[in-house]
Amino acid sequence: MNHHLNNEASNQDNVEELIIGHFEGNLDADQEKQLAAAISNSTESKALFLSYMRMEGRLHSLGHDGFLSADDAQPTRSRVNAVNVAPANRSSTAEPVKSAKSNLGIRRPKYQQHSRVWMASSSVAVCCMLIAIVCWGLWPSSVDASSVLRKAQNAAAELIDRTYRITISRSEPPSRTREFTINVRGGGRFVIQPADGAYVMGNDGTDFWVTQENGPVWVTSDFRSIAPELRKTIPVWRLLGLAASPDEPLLLGISDLLSLIERKYDVELVASDTVKEHHMRATANWSRPNYPEVIDLWSDVESGVVLRAESRLPNGRQRRFELVESAKLSQQWYHYSEHAPGRKVKRIHAAD
Amino acid sequence: MGYLYAITRDADLSEEIYQNAAVVVMEQVGKPGTIRDFRAWAKEVVRRQAFHAIREREKASKLTRAVSPELIDVVSIAFAEDQTESVAVTSESAALKDCLNGLPTDKRTLVALRYESGASFDSISNQLNSTPAAIQRALSRVRKLLHGCIQKKLRIAEEAS
Numbered sequence: 403m404n405h406h407l408n409n410e411a412s413n414q415d416n417v418e419e420l421i422i423g424h425f426e427g428n429l430d431a432d433q434e435k436q437l438a439a440a441i442s443n444s445t446e447s448k449a450l451f452l453s454y455m456r457m458e459g460r461l462h463s464l465g466h467d468g469f470l471s472a473d474d475a476q477p478t479r480s481r482v483n484a485v486n487v488a489p490a491n492r493s494s495t496a497e498p499v500k501s502a503k504s505n506l507g508i509r510r511p512k513y514q515q516h517s518r519v520w521m522a523s524s525s526v527a528v529c530c531m532l533i534a535i536v537c538w539g540l541w542p543s544s545v546d547a548s549s550v551l552r553k554a555q556n557a558a559a560e561l562i563d564r565t566y567r568i569t570i571s572r573s574e575p576p577s578r579t580r581e582f583t584i585n586v587r588g589g590g591r592f593v594i595q596p597a598d599g600a601y602v603m604g605n606d607g608t609d610f611w612v613t614q615e616n617g618p619v620w621v622t623s624d625f626r627s628i629a630p631e632l633r634k635t636i637p638v639w640r641l642l643g644l645a646a647s648p649d650e651p652l653l654l655g656i657s658d659l660l661s662l663i664e665r666k667y668d669v670e671l672v673a674s675d676t677v678k679e680h681h682m683r684a685t686a687n688w689s690r691p692n693y694p695e696v697i698d699l700w701s702d703v704e705s706g707v708v709l710r711a712e713s714r715l716p717n718g719r720q721r722r723f724e725l726v727e728s729a730k731l732s733q734q735w736y737h738y739s740e741h742a743p744g745r746k747v748k749r750i751h752a753a754d
Numbered sequence: 755m756g757y758l759y760a761i762t763r764d765a766d767l768s769e770e771i772y773q774n775a776a777v778v779v780m781e782q783v784g785k786p787g788t789i790r791d792f793r794a795w796a797k798e799v800v801r802r803q804a805f806h807a808i809r810e811r812e813k814a815s816k817l818t819r820a821v822s823p824e825l826i827d828v829v830s831i832a833f834a835e836d837q838t839e840s841v842a843v844t845s846e847s848a849a850l851k852d853c854l855n856g857l858p859t860d861k862r863t864l865v866a867l868r869y870e871s872g873a874s875f876d877s878i879s880n881q882l883n884s885t886p887a888a889i890q891r892a893l894s895r896v897r898k899l900l901h902g903c904i905q906k907k908l909r910i911a912e913e914a915s
Binding site for chain 2: 418419422424425426427428431434435437438441442448451452453454455456457458459460461462463464465466470
């Protein structure tokens with residue numbers, strides 16, 4: 403019996419060696435056959451392979467995003483702080499048109515600039531970049547790196563309501579344009595509605611919620627933990643899944659967005675048509691199909707608030723963001739009761 | 755990503771496939787629900803994108819030796835049939851981060867060099883004044899260490915719940 407158990411353990415050890423060897427690219431043809439046979443014939447070996455596979459994927463993702471170095475444990479915050487305490491690195495902004503490329507913090511080596519951002523996911527690209535840029539509340543009135551970061555930090559800390567109109571269009575046939583309105587406030591609060599009013603979705607700082615015309619309100623505080631089958635009962639659940647994704651640092655975190663710009667985009671101030679606006683251009687120094695190559699931003703000279711933003715993706719798609727207003731909204735605006743009064747509420751918990 | 759790397763062993767190609775598949779998947783967001791099993795469908799999108807990319811790469815003959823078709827098939831089937839809940843996947847991800855943070859600096863450096871910079875064993879050994887074989891063995895041990903650490907954390911969490 404013990405001999406049998408020992409053999410099993412030994413076999414698993416061998417399989418583990420094969421799995422590791424596979425991910426290192428060290429297996430010969432015979433060893434690959436052995437590994438294939440083990441995965442096919444043994445549930446334990448298959449599970450072991452899959453868990454190693456997921457780990458490898460995560461390690462590559464973390465590596466791509468530059469999060470593996472010991473000093474990168476808290477990459478965003480550490481860099482923000484570094485800039486704050488190092489004003490000597492700031493450049494002069496006396497000239498009206500110049501590049502800020504060298505002032506956006508520590509530049510990573512070239513290989514790290516070729517990284518995937520986040521996964522996104524998730525995954526994640528279209529809606530997330532959309533919401534992320536919408537949440538780009540304050541953009542600096544100059545291209546000085548330190549002031550950019552300071553203003554952005556301050557903006558992220560403020561509970562200011564902004565309403566943007568978002569237009570997403572694509573040039574390739576069949577051409578299509580979609581329009582949304584989104585209200586955003588710090589603390590992760592947002593309300594988003596498509597132009598046709600088919601649904602309303604939001605977050606009041608605690609719960610995600612979504613409702614369709616005349617339908618119930620679906621509410622959850624832990625969308626990511628809900629069983630997949632249950633999730634699908636929620637309207638627009640895919641979009642809600644993106645909004646609720648903890649793996650999508652672009653979503654609502656201004657500091658993460660700044661980290662992205664810091665690492666992936668070169669920013670320059672270009673000539674503006676009016677003295678009341680700054681026109682900035684962020685150009686990607688990496689290439690990925692579902693992230694904008696160029697982001698143009700027009701900001702108010704005095705307040706630094708982004709008035710318009712346009713982004714272009716390599717696949718020809720464009721997104722346009724226009725600030726509609728900055729009027730203060732009530733706290734209640736971000737709660738579903740404001741948008742679906744008297745409707746039946748279906749609260750979903752992960753344990754349901 | 756793990757699946758893609760498992761069948762391509764090429765981080766850049768995996769990334770490219772992943773992003774292309776993400777575009778296809780994202781195009782479905784907001785469209786009327788004609789897809790009954792989104793997860794299975796998304797996996798199939800990834801698989802097809804991967805196979806297409808692998809064929810293209812073979813044409814270009816950029817890689818010294820590709821993964822055998824037999825192993826690709828087996829891995830693809832395992833990936834397609836994998837029913838691991840997203841909660842478990844999220845827990846694994848969190849556990850990995852904890853385990854990485856618990857690594858001694860030298861091991862963490864090794865992991866960073868390999869996964870962040872994509873450095874070869876030769877290159878790492880030059881940087882760390884070692885030999886490629888020693889680096890390979892050390893990385894294997896770190897992988898086992900991390901994997902064991904993840905499993906241990908998951909067991910503890912499961913027992914506590």
